[in-house]
Amino acid sequence: MMMDTKAAGAQAGSRNATAAYDAASAKSVLQVKGLEVTYYTDLGRAKALDDVSFTLGAGEKLGMVGESGSGKSTMALAMMRMIKPPGRIEGGSVIVDGTDLMALDDDTMRRARLDKIAYIPQGAMNSLNPVTRIGAQMVDAIKSHMPREGRSAIMDRCMHALRSVDLDSGVFRMYAHELSGGMKQRVCIAIGILLEPKVIIADEPTSALDVVTQRQVMETIDRVQDQINAAVILIGHDMGLMAQFVDKVAVMYAGRLVEVASVREMFTDPKHPYSQALISSLPNLDNKGVFQGIPGLAPSLLRLPSGCAFHPRCPHAEELQRTVRPESVTLAGGRTVTCHLYAEEGQRHV
């Protein structure tokens, strides 16, 4: 099996900051508003998501970054309504294509998963069933959503999904252990897109893969997204991957979105002091052995600092920051930032 993925890579080049914003305002397929999640632990209440809001247009790719433990996976699980006790979704709406997922009854929500919104979890490739063939797992997924679908239509759908992730139709009859890591990861993507969802959330889909396989998987997601025109949320830590892949970047800090901007704005002119520190900590080949991490520890969700949660680590912190919580403001071009430094310049959200 030989394949040339260059074509896929080349057509991925349609990334343009202004186009991204136009698409978003023209028609957003996803609107997340005021999403809140709390974990009620033995040590106390941890507010893992605090008033998270953003929108995404069809065909847009959003990168979600932020410190380990800042709430990225929690956000994905909340959007899927898959938060388990002691966690609780305490508010907000997730509107996909006009439907608020939070308002659906459990049964309808079950159908919406995969059908409207698909989630490829952290470590997905370990989640395939080891004793059933890949094909059977795909057929089951379709049947549970489309009980009246005929056999040949189901097969068509499976084959189409496999083809679109560049897998041979032979994979249909194989077991998970017969596939390499990258192939398993692509199977998970194929299952994710079986029903052509409007929104795909991929949680660190490639952090376990080598760079070559990583590139194949990302090119796959890219191509599939082009075909079904879905919005994609890519959760991850790899800023290199973000730079190469997404249109917009959202930065999460202690459960809040502190900045949302186009990928170009984020890499060339980050606004929030945390984003600035994040961008300047990126490695390159010119400064060998220089480690520029952000000093200080991530805050405890159980005891968040007063005012701005970043203030103990922020070089610009003043009295105001220590006592008053900053609100999100919109800056020129539509980017948003949650920091007092931009309160004058920006437009308050309501």
Added chain:
Amino acid sequence: MSNLLELKNVSKVYQRGIISPHANIALRDISLTLKEDEPTIMTVAGESGSGKTTLAMLLLGFITATTGEILYRGKNIAGLTGKDRLAYRREVQAVFQDPFAVFNPFYTVDHLLTVPIKRFKLARNKTDARNRMEEALTAVGLRPEDILGRFPHQLSGGQRQRINVARALLLKPRLLIADEPVSMVDASLRANILETLRNLQRDHGVSIIYITHDLTTAYHIAKSIIVLYRGGVMEAGDVDAVIKSPQHPYTQLLVDSIPWPNLNQRWGEHPIIAREADSVSTGCPFRARCPKAMEICKTRPPLFQINPSQAAACYLHDKQPEIVAERLSELLPA
């Protein structure tokens, strides 16, 4: 000058079934030396399935080599007993690849840290033990007061990974085998943790084998690098030389596939040729994917020494002198 660790022509073959003809050679004829008085950081890189974790498991004595031997301070690890064995168990530590797999779900984080303290008698008393635990957790960016007392499922992926690193710091081993220790944390924390590891090497004389597919961090932290493909060494040498000027077509593909956090440097100019389903069993293992494959590549290439600190197993360099696998370590800077 004595050797801390020595691998002599080590191979590992996984048998599929009892009498199956399809043996899987996970590691092929690896020879390596780490010197006692020259603590170093060596990276082992390579794609998924290239044998990296197998190498780690061999060094830790969790699996045994099919052929060849592994010596720790001059003694074969397979035959260690009594005091030597305890010393080896204490002095060689690991950070495992999958932070989701290594935790026992029924024990809190404290347990994971107090057990080795007790077992190896690292603390004088309870307060001392507590202080050491807190120091190690803080070094990996965790807040002891938040983390102690929690169960593994209550932690995020990166938090679990860092607890593994904290455990290794606590034990201050002589040799640390770190299998993808920072794959799930952000760039800033990654920098902090890698710096901690480098200080461990510089200030405490700990040698580190850093297993990763992330060539950028390898470049920043390591002195030398070994690139594996299907269990064999494709290229090895000084980390600067290998990453800035890769000589083996496989290393070139790897370096070309690094996603740079730079908008003007696009990902992957070269197309990827997918690996064949069933492998070529003779000749150069990279042959099926190599854009420069030649007739001669049907026989297995030896290592050619390209410069004083770089060698590649590829016929494109057959004008250079050959170097036998046993002497590869001499090229690697400490």
